[in-house]
Amino acid sequence: KAGVTQTPRYLIKTRGQQVTLSCSPISGHRSVSWYQQTPGQGLQFLFEYFSETQRNKGNFPGRFSGRQFSNSRSEMNVSTLELGDSALYLCASSVGGMRETQYFGPGTRLLVL
């Protein structure tokens, strides 16, 4: 099976812009979760989608949003980018949810200037 893929792999944006990141899960996986990793805050959980519904949400402002499509592919969007949004964004997929083994993508590295 193909692994989890994320696009784009690298992205440079300027403050105030918005960005959309994409995650394609492993075939048959219905859960997609998103994480942010920065040197200052470490790894933080953003949200989880399961069968097109947001099931869990971390403590991030409303500028961070996501969605999941019927084929389980997921997108996350960050509006009004801030310098502090520069990070590695990771997505993971699993069959039934985050209590199961999650398989991670390679990440999207976002730089906000």
Added chain:
Amino acid sequence: GIQVEQSPPDLILQEGANSTLRCNFSDSVNNLQWFHQNPWGQLINLFYIPSGTKQNGRLSATTVATERYSLLYISSSQTTDSGVYFCAVAVSGGSYIPTFGRGTSLIVHP
């Protein structure tokens, strides 16, 4: 919120050595996972272990939820074990919102 502390923060080993990584948490949890991030950034989910002991090859993990800690054992370490090991915990309840520790950075020399 829940506090997660991992120790040691850094660890350097020679190939073949054994090691124990620790994860302490401040509140009662019924969800705990261990992850490994290799030097190229790829994250791997090692264990989901809310309690008890699990083993996978040279790695094993034990969680004692009542005493609020978990241990990850690496035996006969190899250079490919290098990277950062994270634990993540989530409190009891309907939702699952994991909190990650800062990680233990492991370097295994040949």
